[in-house]
Amino acid sequence: MIETSCPGRPTLLSPWRRRCQWGVTLLLLLIPWFRVNGNSLLRIDIPNLSLYFFGQTLRIEELYLILLFSLLLTLGFLLTTMILGRVWCGWLCPQTTLSDLAEWFATRLGLQKKNLLKEQPIQKIALQIVYLFLAFLVSANLLWYFIEPWDFFAKLVTGQLHYASCISLLLVTLVIYLDLALIRRLMCSDFCPYGRLQTTLADQATLTLHLPPVELHRCIKCGSCVRVCPMGIDIRSGYQIECINCGRCLDACRQVMAKRNQPGLIKYTFGTAGEGHRALLNLRTLLLSLATLVMIVVLIFAVYQRPSASLKISVSHTAANRIIKDGSRATFFNAWINNRSTQKASYRIEARQTDNGNPLVIKGQTKELQLEAGENLRIDFVLVTPVPKDKLEVEFILMNQTDDELAITGAYIK
Numbered sequence: 001m002i003e004t005s006c007p008g009r010p011t012l013l014s015p016w017r018r019r020c021q022w023g024v025t026l027l028l029l030l031i032p033w034f035r036v037n038g039n040s041l042l043r044i045d046i047p048n049l050s051l052y053f054f055g056q057t058l059r060i061e062e063l064y065l066i067l068l069f070s071l072l073l074t075l076g077f078l079l080t081t082m083i084l085g086r087v088w089c090g091w092l093c094p095q096t097t098l099s100d101l102a103e104w105f106a107t108r109l110g111l112q113k114k115n116l117l118k119e120q121p122i123q124k125i126a127l128q129i130v131y132l133f134l135a136f137l138v139s140a141n142l143l144w145y146f147i148e149p150w151d152f153f154a155k156l157v158t159g160q161l162h163y164a165s166c167i168s169l170l171l172v173t174l175v176i177y178l179d180l181a182l183i184r185r186l187m188c189s190d191f192c193p194y195g196r197l198q199t200t201l202a203d204q205a206t207l208t209l210h211l212p213p214v215e216l217h218r219c220i221k222c223g224s225c226v227r228v229c230p231m232g233i234d235i236r237s238g239y240q241i242e243c244i245n246c247g248r249c250l251d252a253c254r255q256v257m258a259k260r261n262q263p264g265l266i267k268y269t270f271g272t273a274g275e276g277h278r279a280l281l282n283l284r285t286l287l288l289s290l291a292t293l294v295m296i297v298v299l300i301f302a303v304y305q306r307p308s309a310s311l312k313i314s315v316s317h318t319a320a321n322r323i324i325k326d327g328s329r330a331t332f333f334n335a336w337i338n339n340r341s342t343q344k345a346s347y348r349i350e351a352r353q354t355d356n357g358n359p360l361v362i363k364g365q366t367k368e369l370q371l372e373a374g375e376n377l378r379i380d381f382v383l384v385t386p387v388p389k390d391k392l393e394v395e396f397i398l399m400n401q402t403d404d405e406l407a408i409t410g411a412y413i414k
């Protein structure tokens, strides 16, 4: 069991919990404001079908990396839940932070639960305004992961925000406002799917708050642990799925017992029945840890193997192919080059026949193509080939300045 309390001066977890909550909240609020290599630190750019991910620009065709990353996150989340229980809910989740904030404002305005029936119209209106502001902030913060914050505010003020963004902003603001005004902790106990999932994951190795039966005789039945519980739980009755591992009951008990020069009764321990840290060595936890490790290796390998540039080619639908003066076939193509590296680079496109490797002539600006890190460039060009009897298979090669073949794409000339 984890013992950190001492008689006289109890060690409290609340300051650490608040630091964690504010750390995560600030991180979520600030991430969209940071830029790396000229792009957002983390943002989904829907018009360009790209994801800016900590200095990398991932195009839609690379979404398998996002899928792998999501799988890793899911496994990591399951493993964390299996070991640390609902520690996410109590210590990190923005929903809990919002609920705490809402309750804090209500208390500051003299609108604690027991006072709610009193006539305090000004305070009640002020509280609704605070809820609305928080709801708008959360909603705008979500949109900043799609539209750069400065761009968002500029468009909002000038009325140029896309109607889909406006609808999202209003809908999310409404949902968060209703959550703050009506639902709050009910979300954690009744609605949140993660909370439901946790009940299936909690086992003999999960970190829980526990009052060991051998300590029960020291309980003075003061009820502090129950009064501070945001979920309305009596931890003395044993493990309950609604518990979000926040540790408020532990702090309350430590403070009460410190006055009697005794350590608190409630402790963090592994196992729903208080088995202790040895319970961590079980097959379920070990298998999930192994799966998470394998996924980390797969993701590192996938990122490492990723080519530094990509080339996509398609026959132009707007320009008709034709036979030119010398009897050759001119075929119009569109090409998209993506610089996936973190530096500016220069590229050129070459073409050859697939069967014999003979070089083919390209007309158009396909040399010295300068692309910034993460930039995606579209170019149009004409490929000159012999007129094929049936069809001619060709290859387009994307080369860099040191003549490395970075990407090869095939096409047929008919």
Ligand code: SF4
Pocket (backbone or CB within 6 Å): 090, 209, 225, 228, 229, 230, 231, 232, 233, 234, 235, 242, 243, 244, 245, 246, 247, 248, 249, 250
């Ligand atoms: S029982 Fe304790 S740890 Fe669980 S939610 Fe209530 S106060 Fe938080």
Ligand code: SF4
Pocket (backbone or CB within 6 Å): 211, 218, 219, 220, 221, 222, 223, 224, 225, 226, 236, 252, 253, 254, 256, 265, 266
């Ligand atoms: S705070 Fe501690 S002493 Fe008081 S009722 Fe809860 S467990 Fe018992």
